[in-house]
Amino acid sequence: MAKTELLATLRALADAEVRFVVVGGVAGILAGAILSTFDVDVVYEVDDDNLDKLARLLDRLHAIYRDPAGRRIAPTVDRLRSQRVNLLTTDLGDLDVLQEIGHRWRYETLVPWSTFEDVDGVRVLVLSLERLIEAKEIANRPKDRAALFVLRNTLEMRKRRGLPT
Numbered sequence: 001m002a003k004t005e006l007l008a009t010l011r012a013l014a015d016a017e018v019r020f021v022v023v024g025g026v027a028g029i030l031a032g033a034i035l036s037t038f039d040v041d042v043v044y045e046v047d048d049d050n051l052d053k054l055a056r057l058l059d060r061l062h063a064i065y066r067d068p069a070g071r072r073i074a075p076t077v078d079r080l081r082s083q084r085v086n087l088l089t090t091d092l093g094d095l096d097v098l099q100e101i102g103h104r105w106r107y108e109t110l111v112p113w114s115t116f117e118d119v120d121g122v123r124v125l126v127l128s129l130e131r132l133i134e135a136k137e138i139a140n141r142p143k144d145r146a147a148l149f150v151l152r153n154t155l156e157m158r159k160r161r162g163l164p165t
Helices: 003-015 024-030 048-060 077-082 107-113 129-139 142-160
Strands: 020-023 039-044 085-090 093-098 114-119 122-127
Touching (some): 003 039, 003 122, 020 107, 024 142, 039 048, 048 077
Parallel strands (some): 020 122, 039 093
Antiparallel strands (some): 020 039, 085 093
């Protein structure tokens, strides 16, 4: 994902006042890991107000589910409420909006393990590198296993330099 798309996606979420935590490859990149990613992954708070904000934003971004059958399915409040994983394509690039990661870690669980980061003038909540590593270990998909070496090395570097982990 291009830097401009990443920034535009984070800005759109923040401007819409959606409550979310940045997870996945983007969280690793923001911690200093040299990774490549093709989407923005966020865990969102599942309550009526936030679901409404998220659904309205996704409508403005012309979001549709990435569907192998080629169907054009748009996210709705009901889908966002009932589906744990929402893999979407938007005008700004791919966006994965998730209800949980790891051991059923929802937004409320992730907030204390996250810090606010300024990303090109946008203030976003980002999951800690230690918890991101743990979540990737739990997911144990090939792409997660591939990223773990880089993430663990980044964590060790941050610890040696006395940086937050």
